[in-house]
Amino acid sequence: DSGVTQTPKHLITATGQRVTLRCSPRSGDLSVYWYQQSLDQGLQFLIQYYNGEERAKGNILERFSAQQFPDLHSELNLSSLELGDSALYFCASSTSPTDTDTQYFGPGTRLTVL
């Protein structure tokens, strides 16, 4: 158990819908990262937040957005969902924004878009 929690564990929705994935980092970790993992694309870095502020951006689509709240939990919002958005979404945390080398991953949310 990494100490990072993610909810929900599974999510099934339809195309065109919007969903919110939630992540709580390890106690004391200020940095949160979001990743998408699909069979054909592998593990893709989406976005990083540190202490409420966006720190780095990866291959995140415009239909996706994220934020980190004052209590340090983070939410990833996915809208206008497409079949291709079906994937595992992982959240990870680290102590500082520069500790990108050591990240602790949550168990993931499996999103299925029908």
Added chain:
Amino acid sequence: GQSLEQPSEVTAVEGAIVQINCTYQTSGFYGLSWYQQHDGGAPTFLSYNALDGLEETGRFSSFLSRSDSYGYLLLQELQMKDSASYFCAALMNRDDKIIFGKGTRLHILP
């Protein structure tokens, strides 16, 4: 473009040693991390190299050569529980994005 290349699959025998290679083409490279992921599980951090050379952590070691844009993960005394996918990940300029390789699936034979 920026990319990391690693073999898609590697097979080894229990008790043996296996090396998983990773070559990268990136700008602003800062360091190389390795993660293990079992089927249905989340990635877990194994090792990190910011400097050239070998880093050893128990049965796992990782190596980096910046001049060759190359690194590897070495697993010794293989156990069946080491059957998993292994990802290398390049850190860019320490405050920028992270790029993952597509992963190497390690099969271990008894």
